[in-house]
Amino acid sequence: MSTADTLQRMYERMLARFGPQHWWPAETPFEVMVGAILTQNTSWKNVERAIDNLKSVGLMSFDALASLPTGLLAEYIRPAGYYNIKAGRLHNLLACIKERHGGDLQAFLEQPLPQFREQLLSIKGIGRETADSILLYAAHLPIFVVDAYTHRILVRHQVIDETLGYEAIQELFMDHLDCDVQLYNEYHALLVRVGNMYCKKKNPDCAACPLQGM
Numbered sequence: 146m147s148t149a150d151t152l153q154r155m156y157e158r159m160l161a162r163f164g165p166q167h168w169w170p171a172e173t174p175f176e177v178m179v180g181a182i183l184t185q186n187t188s189w190k191n192v193e194r195a196i197d198n199l200k201s202v203g204l205m206s207f208d209a210l211a212s213l214p215t216g217l218l219a220e221y222i223r224p225a226g227y228y229n230i231k232a233g234r235l236h237n238l239l240a241c242i243k244e245r246h247g248g249d250l251q252a253f254l255e256q257p258l259p260q261f262r263e264q265l266l267s268i269k270g271i272g273r274e275t276a277d278s279i280l281l282y283a284a285h286l287p288i289f290v291v292d293a294y295t296h297r298i299l300v301r302h303q304v305i306d307e308t309l310g311y312e313a314i315q316e317l318f319m320d321h322l323d324c325d326v327q328l329y330n331e332y333h334a335l336l337v338r339v340g341n342m343y344c345k346k347k348n349p350d351c352a353a354c355p356l357q358g359m
Contacts, residue, residue: 147321148304148317148321149321149322151304151359152304152317152318152321152322153322154359155302155356155359156328156331156332156335158355158356158359159335159336159338159339159355159356160331160335161355162355163335163338163355165331166331166334166335166338168282168330168331168333168334168337169278169282169283169330171282173205174250174254174283174284175205175206175207175250175283176196176205177278177279177282177283178238178279178283179196179199179205179210179235180192180196181275181278181279181282181283182231182234182235182238182270182271182275183195183196183222183225183231183235184225185227185231185234185275186226186227187225187226187227191224191225191226192224192225194224194225195221195222195223195224195225195228198221198222198223198224199221199222202221204221207239207242207248207250208248210235210236210239211236211239211240211243211248215229215232215233215236216229216232218232218235218236219231219232222235230270231270233269233270234268234269234270234271237268237269237270237271238268238270238271241264241267241268245264254283254284255284256284258280258286258287258288261280261284261286262276262277262280262288265279265280273291273311273312274290274291274292274311277289277290277291277315278290281326281329281330281333282330285326286326287319287324287325287326287329288315288319288329289315289318289319289322289329289332289333290329290333291311291314291315291318292333292336292337292340293340294336294337294339294340294341294344295314295333295336295340296309296314297340297344297346298336298339298340298344298356299314299317301344301349302356302359304317305317318332339354339355339356343355343356344356
């Protein structure tokens with residue numbers, strides 16, 4: 146079976162089991178960007194608590210967060226963990242938008258993909274997964290997000306070698322799937338669902354996994 150056929154079958158099996166994931170859960174592109182930074186090294190439940198804290202006091206906007214002292218922002222996002230570091234990273238992102246785009250979120254989000262990705266990766270504290278999450282889920286640009294679940298699932302099903310890096314895995318998907326934002330969105334969300342429920346780092350539940358036997 147070709148790589149394209151394998152990836153397509155994996156997608157179809159996961160979709161048949163779980164249905165559409167409606168990911169990323171956010172009300173605005175700005176909220177997606179905030180969530181993409183807050184979710185680094187923590188669970189989404191913790192991110193939701195942090196975002197709820199910001200919303201409850203009317204701080205989920207560019208101007209409000211940009212004017213908030215970093216120490217105070219850290220307290221509001223405490224549930225997300227590493228809150229001092231993440232508060233600094235959020236302010237780094239907001240500073241970039243303000244300095245390079247005059248605080249115009251729309252202009253920031255409407256950049257061409259290569260230029261946009263390069264700019265995001267130049268911001269301290271934003272790595273490839275976070276940058277690509279912003280590009281795909283906030284700006285709706287066609288780029289595949291790779292995470293630890295993706296790597297683990299592909300290695301265990303012998304689609305890739307364990308040593309394959311981020312860019313190579315991303316190319317694997319983008320070279321063998323249609324260039325489609327919704328497809329990339331759904332595929333990544335389904336991989337996260339499988340990784341969370343079945344393909345765990347320890348004690349994976351292979352018998353119940355929708356990818357069992359592949």
